Amino acid sequence: MGAILWVNPVGTGAFDEETSQLIEAVRSPQHEARIRHLDQGPPHLEYHLYEHAALGPMLQLMREAEADGCAAGIIGCFYDGGLRELREALRMPVVGMAEAAMYLACTLGHRFSIIVGRRKWIPKMTDNVVLYGLERRLASFRSVEMGIPDIAADPDRFYDRVLEEGRKAEADGAEVVVLSEIASPQFWDRARAELAVPVVDPGVACWKWAEMAGDLYERLGLSHCKLYGFESPPPEPAAP
16 A cells, blocks of 8 residues: 655644545545644745745655655645755655646646635745646636635635635636635535536645556656756765
């Protein structure tokens, strides 16, 4: 059974249970989920400074997982913070939540919209859309204007707002709606009933992508190219 490490890159276990529930709803029996959060770190990654603080501890968890034989690793945040750095450092495939969700959306429709928590998130996520070469596939960003603490305090209001903005995204020409936060199983019944377009949960997308990446890595040795962009730095010289 190929183990896959999911790192919630925050210094709290508050998101681990919902992560576990989502994975168990879609997990192939060939893969085992290992869910970790940082021993110390920021409460969320809404700020670039928080992202930088989380990178070192997240890298350590990923290195331990690779040494333990894990098939793949997942960065459990839609910002994809540290994705390129981890691909430099590791041979094990590393999956970004936003990257996987956007690429899946492109197979489900010609243009997609992304529902974000706050307008604060849009510049970084726009940069990622461009980095992934998908700016021509983006119909719009739509914000529910709720930060991570707000979402945790009132998830029902968050889901109401997501569906409201999802309907507006349809008017923007979106054929697929991409969430920037993972949703509960109860949300999917409402989403299917109230929206005319497919909805991509980023947690589902990155988990299933990691299953595929892990299989290809274990069976064929297929992983990130180590020339050019993901070339690993040279080993540190031994201490005298």
